[in-house]
Amino acid sequence: MSLEQHAIIIILAPLLGALVISLIGGLHRRVAYLTLVAALAVSFSSTIATLSQVAARAAEGPLHYFLGDWQPPYGIELVIDPLNALVLTMVAGVSLLVAIYSKETVRRESPDRLHHYYTLFALLVAGLLGITATGDIFNLYVLTEIAALASYALLASGRGFAYYATFKYIIMGTIGACFYLLGVGYLYIKTGTLNMAEMQAFMTRPALLHSESIRVAFILIMVGLWIKMAFFPLHGWLPNAYTRTSTTTSCLVAPLMTKVSVYVMIRVMFGVFTLPYAYHVMGWNTAVVWLASLAIVAGSIGALAQTNLKRMLTYIIVAEVGYMVGGAWLGNAAGLTGAIYHIISDGLMTACLFMAVGAITFKTGEINLEAMRGVFRRMPVTAAIFVVGGLAMIGIPPTCGFFSKWYLLSGGLAAGHYGFVVALLFSSLVNAVLFFRLFEIGYYPLFDAQSEAGQHDKVVVAEAPLSMLVPMLITAAMILVVGLYTSRIVSGLIEYALPAGLKL
């Protein structure tokens, strides 16, 4: 396969995987599982190939892939620049790991209809990768809907109360998507094109720069995306939807969906609209950053109040969305770098934590804080992975969480936005409290009323199965590796991803 085709293989591999699973996956669950893993592995290797290609020619501009050989703006194109090459790699990598991880959990949680579950799994990944790769603003909508539909089904697989939570998500998600679609409609009326790059080129015309309808389009698209990414105060649907669902789904959806929405926001701000438009014409920076600060504080406080491990993590996601939105709106290079870097690092951290919690739940059958009791003895490897994820969330060097905080804080300080800085520090401290509370519960086996000193030596080590441990270990290792390679990632990729006019 020639090198240029990698761009489309990234998306086609999971798509074809989904079709094949739905055709032959019913034969045996192993077939479904292996097909999924194989498809995602192909996709992931293609993202790696594209990433290295993009990195090699970062200064020359993005890679273009014309679908059907039609020149844009008449046809649809994929545009792979350093920004989305990174996000693609993260999405494909995390979903591959979750796919490997899912072997036992899916078997337990959806034993019947397993191949349908995997079909939707693959479709969700295809949708997310497609969203990230596309250079066409309407195509993005279509792919968003694929991802959304697949995620509805996956989230509903939690049964019971999950259905109501999913229903809320459907309503919110549809409002978000429709706002986006309406915004695209306004943009199309005013520009006559659907290609992002061309739209951006038109956007410098003074007639459009101060047009009321373009402004409304921007607002609609932003609000739509904020609903999709659960940005405060539009976050109400997320904790329920992500908590009630099955382990596998939350492992897949939690790290990826919000991050991809954040990516889309950044893409729209600087790839459809222009830097001066997003920052100066709208003049929203301060307000949005304040909102982001509130999101961080609200998410952190919400997390503190939870006794359900997964729900606690979902509130952390709400806070993390605040990090990224705030970073993107700070209006300086450091903040945006932090936001982009945080997409990657938060994807990894969230995946790591959700998988670790999933493994603990898998073994203990509990999801409350008490599930952690004595976990350092019972499941030492899982516990160690959880610690890595937790430390990254707190922002301890050299995990990647530290470096995103570094850039976000630099951005906040450079912009003089001290509210955001304080919110970031506050959430770091809250995360420290949250995670060390958990570490503590896991570390002290002796507080059980019945168990006495000395008895803790008898605890049987009962680790999660290998198919869960390996992906978790890789994720935890990636947290450290990405942290240590920050310099390369920033100077080799993110620097080129920043819009002209913002330079580190």
Place this chain on the structure above:
Amino acid sequence: MKKTALIIIAVLGILLLRAAEDLPSWGDPQSPASVHLSNYYLEESYEETSVPNIVTAVLADYRSYDTLFETVVIFCAGITVLLILRRTPRRWPKVISPRPNRPGADIILQTAARLLVPMMQLFALYVVAHGHHSPGGGFQGGVILGASLILLALSYDIEMALHRFKEKFVLLFSAGGVLLYAAIGLVCLYLGRNFLAYGAWADLLGISELAAHSHGMLGVEIGVAITVLCIMFSLYIDLASGGDLDEGL
């Protein structure tokens, strides 16, 4: 909740009304939307694809990638509903009986449906096959095909319809339709062109590139029609019976 909703729609309404001032008036031939891409498609598409129905040309060729995923959306919805509603194995065995005289069975209705279904299906095939020359296409044809089956299920019952078109095949064909679409694109990839560049079929079929575009579109539309047919039917039987696939409504 009601107050919040009113505030939200008031704010949104004001925003949208203000924005409308700025938009071109209805039917304005000079609005940007109607001159840039639109004119290109109107003027060039016949030259480039040899398909007179420009909507089809844009749908199935210029924006074929979109349409592929549109089909995937349908497919995805079908699987989603299946995953949510269907329960296997059934909790209790169904007593299978022909039940010709079940309450509500209407001889007039059933006879009319029997007569109508083949006509509908024939027309649907025409809509699919003639979609690039006249209004129509895969989605439209597929929906009519699906409707014919739904009519069968409505006038008789779901079991009868399923007897004619087994659920196993429903699933098989729904994936098969998307696969057909993707395969047409993949062959182009295999032949060294970009994904969905139908021109690549020219050598394979021994026809001109223009004709290849037209044929490619036809193939794609057939794939779409198959998927839409299956999923429409599947959505109906699942929703109407709550996933039990018994008599339904």
Place this chain on the structure above:
Amino acid sequence: MMDTAPFLAATPALAVATSLVAVPLIAISGRWPNLREGWTFLAGAVKLLLVLSMAGWILAGHTHTYDLWEVLPGLMIRFKVDGFGMLFALVASPLWLITSIYSVGYMRSLDEHAQTRYFCFFAVALSATIGVAFSGNLFTLYLFYEMLSLSTYPLVTHHQDKEARGGGRKYLTYLLGTSIAFALPAMIITYMTAGSLEFSAAGVFPAGTSPAPLTTLLLLFLFGFAKAGIMPFHSWLPGAMVAPTPVSALLHAVAVVKVGVFSIVRVFTGIFGLELLADLHLNTLICSIAGCTVLVSSLMALSQDNLKRRLAFSTIGQLSYIILGVGLASKLGAQGGMLHIAMHAFGKITLFFCAGAIFVATGKKYISEMGGIGRQMPITMTAFFVGSLSVIGLPPAGGLISKLFMVQGALQAELAWVLVIYLISSLLNAAYFFPIVYQAFFGSSQEAQHQGPRQEAPFCAVLPPVLTATASVVLFFFPGIFLDFITVFLAS
């Protein structure tokens, strides 16, 4: 001008890594305690040798820099060995060896649980300490600083009971909280205004930086490195005394607290520069904060009955001595402050060792129970006496030397009121140490039932305090061992 160094370029990194390498070895040999402790000793010895191999080169006035990795664009994980770092490494690495001996005696006598975990994290903590000592820039320092906070948490909470839990919580809340809330933003602000985090004698701030933000930064750093125990962020230190005694000894007399002080001194000397501190009269600010801590903590020490807690409050005071000394921003003061890191380390670790030995031998924790104990444990209590002399600053123990320098430094900096602090606090030191010693030897013990025969702790627990007490005395006569490094450092 520079000759090639007579050791591998990566030696500082290797010295840091040695004990990290030992961690998995210790972990897998958990079932054979002798082999396990063998690794500890081996790693300690190798580390000490690596540190020593660089000592001569440093004494000759050179420094050595080694870049390990570029983490952020333009920001390295950089090791730099200079006189001050060397001084600290030379204090920490031999004391690790001695503490390891002591740990063996202590842990085995008390039959503590989870000894493998204990030795593993001990090794990690030592790596972090040496990492701090050899940090070439503030970023690297922060990295190892956090590593130390985290790796000592399992040590502090070793007993895994309710008390340990409380102490551990406090420990992390203070250390992690302050480092995230104060030190991290301070570091980022510094990087943004100065564009560099490299330590240099002249400081990193460009001339003409306005004093108000500098003062804020200084305060952020001062409180951000809460390991130094500056009030009001000191209360983790007495809380952390729930740890097993060897941990308290090494970590809370040497490693953890000294890392805090070391970090602050590094910021004074490397980020601000002593001249800048003096020019902006920031030294007055530092001295008042540190002076308050010295006095208050000494008063609080008086009222403690738990021996380890009394020692802990004493430590808080002594740490502020060091900050006070360097904060004077005069040459002699800095010399004295830095020297006090070493002097206090040897003195205080002796005291902790003795407290642990008493606990091992008799199970006593409270001073009020210790009447007459000197007759039971004469060796231990003699060492204790020497240690307290050193901390009070009386001959023939090393503490006197550093105190003298600091007093001169105060005069040199023309801050005479600081003298008063030194005077009062020395008296207070004497007031809380001498009664213990007096009671131990001459006290008519009310608990005469313990008037048994001599009842020393096991050899492994007695040897270390004797060694460190001897070292304290030796340092009185040969302060040059450490003073030369400081001279070299301040001369550069």
Place this chain on the structure above:
Amino acid sequence: MEDLFNYIIGRYNYWAAIILLLIGLYGMIAKNNLLKKVIGMTIFQAAIILFYVSIGDKRGATIPILDHGHGTHQAIEAAAYANPLPHVLMLTAIVVGVSTLGVALAILQKIYRVHGTIEEDEILETIDQ
């Protein structure tokens, strides 16, 4: 006055779309019955589809299907045909709307089975218990 009249008449496609859209959105947010929310959702989507399709209209233009034999011989007059693109786009949006509706209805059936009601406040009560 005439200007205003022209303005209102000239854009009535927008007014219709906006009103429908607001009705739909109100239903989605304010209605207590989940099925009504779904109905609101479809109205909302229909409004957007209407909006798009109305963009494609051009005064005096016919549907964008070329006469046979016409296109090959003489130049195609772009102004004579309506804009095809919005139709293409809306075909997708319709499909998406149908799919979402199907999924929402399926979920709704499940909700009814789990909670025994589709009134939101009653569902919340059962969850709280």
